[in-house]
Amino acid sequence: MSSNTPTEQRWARVAAEPFETTGPAGSFWRGTWGSVKAVWQRRELVWLLSRREVRARYKDSSLGMVWSLARPLAQLVVYYFAIGKVLGVSRAIPSFAIFVFIGLMGWTLLTEVVQKGTSSILSNAGLVKKVRLPREVFPLSAGGSAMFMFLVQCVILVVAVIVFDEIPAWTGLGYAVVGIAVLMILSYALALLLAGLNVYFRDIEHLVEVVFVVLFWASPIVYSFRFVHEFVGGTWIEQAYLANPVTAAIMGMQRGLWAPGGTESDLVVWPDDLALRLGIALAGALALLWFAQRVFARLQANFAQEI
Amino acid sequence: MSAPQIVRVDDLSKHFSLRKQKSLKEAALAAVRRGTAPDEFWALKDVSFAIDAGSTVGLVGHNGSGKSTLLKLIGGILEPTSGVVERRGRLAALLELGAGFHPDLTGRENIYLNAAILGLSRRETDQHMDEIVDFSGIEKFIDTQVKFYSSGMYVRLGFSVAVHVDPDLLLVDEVLAVGDEPFQRKCMNRITEFQREGRTIIVVSHSSGIVRQLCDRVLVLDGGSLVHDGDAQEGVDLLKALYRDQAALDLPTEERHTHAEATCRIDLVDATVTRHVGSTSLDVVVAVKVDHPMQAWGVKIALLTVDGVRLFDIDTFRLEQTLPDTAGVHQVRFRFDGIALGPGNYVVNAAVGPENAAAYDAIAAAASFEMPRMGQGNGLLHLEPQLDVSDSF
Numbered sequence: 180m181s182s183n184t185p186t187e188q189r190w191a192r193v194a195a196e197p198f199e200t201t202g203p204a205g206s207f208w209r210g211t212w213g214s215v216k217a218v219w220q221r222r223e224l225v226w227l228l229s230r231r232e233v234r235a236r237y238k239d240s241s242l243g244m245v246w247s248l249a250r251p252l253a254q255l256v257v258y259y260f261a262i263g264k265v266l267g268v269s270r271a272i273p274s275f276a277i278f279v280f281i282g283l284m285g286w287t288l289l290t291e292v293v294q295k296g297t298s299s300i301l302s303n304a305g306l307v308k309k310v311r312l313p314r315e316v317f318p319l320s321a322g323g324s325a326m327f328m329f330l331v332q333c334v335i336l337v338v339a340v341i342v343f344d345e346i347p348a349w350t351g352l353g354y355a356v357v358g359i360a361v362l363m364i365l366s367y368a369l370a371l372l373l374a375g376l377n378v379y380f381r382d383i384e385h386l387v388e389v390v391f392v393v394l395f396w397a398s399p400i401v402y403s404f405r406f407v408h409e410f411v412g413g414t415w416i417e418q419a420y421l422a423n424p425v426t427a428a429i430m431g432m433q434r435g436l437w438a439p440g441g442t443e444s445d446l447v448v449w450p451d452d453l454a455l456r457l458g459i460a461l462a463g464a465l466a467l468l469w470f471a472q473r474v475f476a477r478l479q480a481n482f483a484q485e486i
Numbered sequence: 487m488s489a490p491q492i493v494r495v496d497d498l499s500k501h502f503s504l505r506k507q508k509s510l511k512e513a514a515l516a517a518v519r520r521g522t523a524p525d526e527f528w529a530l531k532d533v534s535f536a537i538d539a540g541s542t543v544g545l546v547g548h549n550g551s552g553k554s555t556l557l558k559l560i561g562g563i564l565e566p567t568s569g570v571v572e573r574r575g576r577l578a579a580l581l582e583l584g585a586g587f588h589p590d591l592t593g594r595e596n597i598y599l600n601a602a603i604l605g606l607s608r609r610e611t612d613q614h615m616d617e618i619v620d621f622s623g624i625e626k627f628i629d630t631q632v633k634f635y636s637s638g639m640y641v642r643l644g645f646s647v648a649v650h651v652d653p654d655l656l657l658v659d660e661v662l663a664v665g666d667e668p669f670q671r672k673c674m675n676r677i678t679e680f681q682r683e684g685r686t687i688i689v690v691s692h693s694s695g696i697v698r699q700l701c702d703r704v705l706v707l708d709g710g711s712l713v714h715d716g717d718a719q720e721g722v723d724l725l726k727a728l729y730r731d732q733a734a735l736d737l738p739t740e741e742r743h744t745h746a747e748a749t750c751r752i753d754l755v756d757a758t759v760t761r762h763v764g765s766t767s768l769d770v771v772v773a774v775k776v777d778h779p780m781q782a783w784g785v786k787i788a789l790l791t792v793d794g795v796r797l798f799d800i801d802t803f804r805l806e807q808t809l810p811d812t813a814g815v816h817q818v819r820f821r822f823d824g825i826a827l828g829p830g831n832y833v834v835n836a837a838v839g840p841e842n843a844a845a846y847d848a849i850a851a852a853a854s855f856e857m858p859r860m861g862q863g864n865g866l867l868h869l870e871p872q873l874d875v876s877d878s879f
Binding site for chain 2: 185187189200202203234303308309311312480
């Protein structure tokens, strides 16, 4: 066989490739691996789309990216002086500014990824309708700017911890790593699930906002777990409170990154077996991510005609 | 080597239901009210075909025939209700130019983004960057945000990226007619080059010109079914015939103006086309019912295209024909021998009245007739040119 001309080379290559089949959706339980591979192949696109979000956000401002530092810095200052010192909360929670900053950092990551993700299919309607892509790309990259903000906040946290001389013990860092992992997995799982559903029920976007306002108070972000424990300790309410994976994740972050978290003190209380709870939360988040992907795969078949 | 198959479509169907509720409230209400079924239809029904690499296939059909749905199914943007689509090779779907362009990013940044969306890696994009910018012809503005671009510049850049994605299979939806004339020529040249390189192109187009010029095979869809698969010219003719059927349904509706005190009225208007060997004739019959005897009246007719272009009008006064001054039903027949109209539908207006005053009774679009295809060529007229080819010295 001679394959000298470009045409023949091309045809030979095409002839050697197996056919790729699209047909009606198969089993609900199978196909995750294929989707993961497809998304992995388009990782460059996920990166570019995330960067588009971040760059477009600060494109026309003269200070540009510097603004992304401004809000978390302002927050830190407000919590340190206004609430910590002036209102005196820091007497009940040592290093209050850092404590709140960690909680808010985690919470913002969750809410931003979920909210941006939920509307991502609709806000990329043009692409969804016109280009063949693994649709998981959109919720993934919508969280890109939230991830970027999270990284910026991490940097600020490191600087703040050094400046205030509140360096946490190395031994607790594992809690923080698992806590952050739970939050990220959980937020992407929810983003996928809600992004798919939002195409069919446009109310979800707004519902999510309201639910988050309520849930904000269901995790120890601006108060510490000690208050909950003193109030409802030993009852089923405490157990219900602790069953929330976001609560476990945020406490994991506080335990690892907030210097007093690793010390023995009357002011610092953690639930028993926080490590086990984090492990369960991680497993649960992973299971939810898998389930969300399966639902998303089912729903995405009709995206192009439903938008 | 012989061309391998690149696309196989087997027994493909796509069902759409037009759900209108998009909110939880409406969905809940619909669930309670279950009685009303949503609007459902088959956009495609049992379509099968295979495409060999290197061919250029036109998908034609009128609006709602399912051609864009089919293209999206081949491109994997929609999933079929039943049946399968199999495809291989690198695919590029040009359903929209500049898909994913962000107005706040510069032309160059958008090239990277758009190329990534179409499946090019960063390294490949870097390789083609100069060609892409050069082909688009907007070097001067490439580092300007695209929100300041004119719509022409926008599509040029989009097209330029698209043709530099090295596809084996290119799906094109009505995007070939972009930019000014020189740019269009550039695009067409590029497509011809693609064909020479053995790439496969599937193009959806309304333009029979483009289809005839580019395609070696045409699939005609009508109401979701494949009604023709093969020769491009036959396909285009069939499509025209389908358009004609559609046009027959879209004929202008009859409109009547009757003078209040008129004592006569048009009873019937009929137009018949008869084909003879070598010529075609049209007969228009107008029957007028006269209640009271009257003098100096005439009948006027006009032939028009369906979109209202007046082709010809004539009346009995100009033909110096006096009509009977008695009561009763009188029939006036206009006969046009050797009528040389192109294929399609036409309508007849008819009126009865005095020579230079308002008509007693007038009916617009009183009758219609269809001219058959009598030879080659298209247009309002049917002509039979003589061809003579000689070498010029």
